[in-house]
Amino acid sequence: MKRWKMLVLCVVLVGILSGCEMLNMERVKLRDLEFVILSEEVLPAELKAIIDERKAEEFKFTYSDADALYICVGYGQQKTGGFSITVDELYLTETAIYVETTLLGPDGSEEPSKAPSYPYIVIKTEALDETVVCE
Numbered sequence: 001m002k003r004w005k006m007l008v009l010c011v012v013l014v015g016i017l018s019g020c021e022m023l024n025m026e027r028v029k030l031r032d033l034e035f036v037i038l039s040e041e042v043l044p045a046e047l048k049a050i051i052d053e054r055k056a057e058e059f060k061f062t063y064s065d066a067d068a069l070y071i072c073v074g075y076g077q078q079k080t081g082g083f084s085i086t087v088d089e090l091y092l093t094e095t096a097i098y099v100e101t102t103l104l105g106p107d108g109s110e111e112p113s114k115a116p117s118y119p120y121i122v123i124k125t126e127a128l129d130e131t132v133v134c135e
Contacts, residue, residue: 027093035090035125038070043122047072055118060134069127073134074120075103081113082106085121096131099123 040048047063047070054061056077063070073085088100101121106112 027095027098029091029093031092033090033092033097033125033128035087035123037087038122038124044070047122051120051122055120059120062132064127067127068124069097069132071097071099071123071125071132071134072120073099073101073123074118076118078117078119080106081115081117082110083117083119085119087121087123090123090125092128092130096133097125097128098133098135100135 043051044063044065050061050063051059051072051074055074057074058076059072059074061072063072071090075083075085083106084104086102086104088102090097090099092098103119
């Protein structure tokens with residue numbers, strides 16, 4: 001009877017340990033993605049309209065057409081101007097596209113505009129049909 005209990009205990013422990021290992025799997029970067037940052041003037045009209053509707057609040061969404069994938073990240077209303085956004089990472093894994101951006105405040109070299117601003121970035125990359133994860 002002790003052997004039976006010991007066997008069950010071993011099976012349970014192996015199951016728990018392998019489950020933990022599956023949760024700790026690292027995402028493997030297949031490759032960095034090439035991209036360009038689009039200015040407001042060159043955005044597709046439909047995409048510009050969507051951004052205008054959402055710009056007061058933070059947003060993260062994608063838009064695509066036959067030629068490209070557009071990753072849009074907005075930081076909502078800020079009290080002043082002078083903000084910028086950097087793309088820290090944009091890469092492909094087996095299961096998703098990962099993008100990391102950072103909002104940078106006014107740098108202090110100039111007096112920022114007193115009017116509210118709505119910083120956002122539109123990243124254009126190759127047309128891929130993967131889930132996009134914004135970090």
